Amino acid sequence: MSRILITGGGAAGMMAAVFAARNGNQVELFEKNEKLGKKLFITGKGRCNITNAADLEDFFPAVISNPKFLYSAFYSFTNEQVISFFEALGVKTKTERGGRVFPVSDHSSDVIQALKREMDRLGVKVNLNAEVKELIIEEYADGKRANGIRLSSGGEISGDAVIVATGGISYPSTGSTGDGYRFAGKCGHKVTELFPSLVPMEVKEWYAGELMGLSLRNIEIRITDGKKKLYQEFGEMLFTHYGVTGPVILSASSIVGKRLKDKELTLHIDLKPALTEDQLDKRVLREFEANHNRQFKNAVDSLFPSKLRPVIVELSGIPEEKKVHEITKEERHRFVRLIKDFTMTLTGLRGYNEAIITKGGVSVREIDPGTMESRLVNGLYFAGEVLDLDAVTGGYNLQIAWSTGYLAGVNAGAESILKGAK
Numbered sequence: 001m002s003r004i005l006i007t008g009g010g011a012a013g014m015m016a017a018v019f020a021a022r023n024g025n026q027v028e029l030f031e032k033n034e035k036l037g038k039k040l041f042i043t044g045k046g047r048c049n050i051t052n053a054a055d056l057e058d059f060f061p062a063v064i065s066n067p068k069f070l071y072s073a074f075y076s077f078t079n080e081q082v083i084s085f086f087e088a089l090g091v092k093t094k095t096e097r098g099g100r101v102f103p104v105s106d107h108s109s110d111v112i113q114a115l116k117r118e119m120d121r122l123g124v125k126v127n128l129n130a131e132v133k134e135l136i137i138e139e140y141a142d143g144k145r146a147n148g149i150r151l152s153s154g155g156e157i158s159g160d161a162v163i164v165a166t167g168g169i170s171y172p173s174t175g176s177t178g179d180g181y182r183f184a185g186k187c188g189h190k191v192t193e194l195f196p197s198l199v200p201m202e203v204k205e206w207y208a209g210e211l212m213g214l215s216l217r218n219i220e221i222r223i224t225d226g227k228k229k230l231y232q233e234f235g236e237m238l239f240t241h242y243g244v245t246g247p248v249i250l251s252a253s254s255i256v257g258k259r260l261k262d263k264e265l266t267l268h269i270d271l272k273p274a275l276t277e278d279q280l281d282k283r284v285l286r287e288f289e290a291n292h293n294r295q296f297k298n299a300v301d302s303l304f305p306s307k308l309r310p311v312i313v314e315l316s317g318i319p320e321e322k323k324v325h326e327i328t329k330e331e332r333h334r335f336v337r338l339i340k341d342f343t344m345t346l347t348g349l350r351g352y353n354e355a356i357i358t359k360g361g362v363s364v365r366e367i368d369p370g371t372m373e374s375r376l377v378n379g380l381y382f383a384g385e386v387l388d389l390d391a392v393t394g395g396y397n398l399q400i401a402w403s404t405g406y407l408a409g410v411n412a413g414a415e416s417i418l419k420g421a422k
Contacts (some may be wrong), residue, residue, distance in 0.1 A: 001026055002160040002413030006148055007132040011398055012384025012405035013165035014115040019409030020163070020218035021122035028157065029124055030132035030149065032175050037112035039167060039174040043356075043398065044100075045246075048108030050086060051079040051402070052395035053099040059293060059399065064197075064254045069364040070389065073403035076410075077397075082402050089114035095184045100395050122365070133335075135162055135183050137377055144187070146380035161379040161412040163372075165242065165405060168358025168385040180386035181361065188376050189284040190363040192388045195261070196355030197254045197387040200245035203267070204345040207311045213237035215305045221248050223346065224266045231255045234273060244344070250356065253349060258357060260348050269342040271304070281336045288332070299324045303339070313350035357397050361388040371411040372404055381408040391403050 004020045006013050009031030023029045043049060052059070056078055060067040083093055083101060091114045092104040103110045119126060136148040136156065148158035166180035181191045215238045223231040237246035245268065256265055272280050284303070291299035296318035297313050304312055313320050316335045320325060352358070362382050366375050374380040383404040389398050 008165035011401035015405030016409035077406035170355035194360040195361035198356035372408040
């Protein structure tokens with residue numbers, strides 16, 4: 001029996017604890033917060049989007065950073081296995097739009113409680129309010145080996161393997177303060193550049209504030225850098241006092257976030273993607289003909305939500321008091337093009353306190369993809385958001401946490417430890 005020490009009691013850490021214990025190891029988990037799963041509790045707006053029901057091959061295009069690294073992890077512990085795992089622990093699941101899988105209860109607390117019950121059943125010792133200050137790494141003739149941890153309280157705990165599952169630096173109020181990056185750096189690991197990801201974006205235009213609170217469904221966005229298209233997606237978005245958010249915007253941030261560090265980008269919103277420009281022109285013409293004696297501002301009620309209507313009217317360049325029958329063909333065409341290409345200037349990302357995940361992390365080039373063990377330090381494993389792995393929204397990021405946590409758990413205490421045993 002090996003003694004496995006896990007730092008971090010989030011999704012990856014708890015999953016690693018379960019499978020390390022199921023392998024017959026003595027497992028001890030250290031969580032700096034007063035309770036487990038603080039970030040997991042707020043995922044999916046408190047509903048916990050456990051995974052996605054898509055074919056496993058469809059997961060890899062959804063992963064933005066280092067998808068090939070995840071082949072072993074995803075195929076070792078698949079989305080179907082994750083669903084079966086939680087079902088066996090009493091968490092009934094359901095599949096919603098886009099393949100998103102949630103607990104039937106819509107309560108993330110049920111997922112956390114199921115993991116806690118299983119850890120209790122397996123005899124995992126959970127230490128709360130236990131902040132790990134540093135790792136204990138010893139030098140041997142054939143390399144380095146992780147031998148334990150030091151706590152902020154001053155105590156030292158020795159073990160046969162250490163799993164770092166401390167998360168990133170998104171939502172720091174949940175305890176994600178970058179500890180794992182510091183641990184990795186002191187062990188000689190490279191930590192790639194960090195960015196907030198799956199995060200709202202700020203815009204320059206005055207009308208963002210006017211549209212605050214407006215949700216748009218069934219729209220299509222494009223983000224361009226000059227004339228080059230960087231991202232395109234159909235779905236839902238929301239306006240805020242500072243800019244834009246919502247599913248398509250959050251996913252876009254994971255693609256274009258780095259570019260926003262150096263320059264502004266253009267957000268193009270197609271408000272009527274189901275219609276071609278010609279079809280939309282005919283639709284607008286029908287509206288105009290039905291309201292030919294009304295003022296322009298009162299003739300487009302059926303085309304837009306009430307909050308959007310005055311902004312579109314102003315941006316159209318058509319005087320709002322102008323009678324519809326006086327609107328020229330050229331003005332109508334410009335109006336149609338505005339509807340198909342409503343633009344805003346993206347100026348930057350919001351901060352880590354609003355980011356769902358962290359982009360960047362421990363370089364996966366220095367991690368064995370089949371075990372999650374460090375290539376630099378025997379007996380040291382990494383799992384979850386601390387690694388340079390991230391994906392778009394839809395349950396994919398939690399699948400990364402479950403799969404990498406699983407691999408770390410089943411391999412810690414196994415043959416990889418023997419390489420450094422003395």
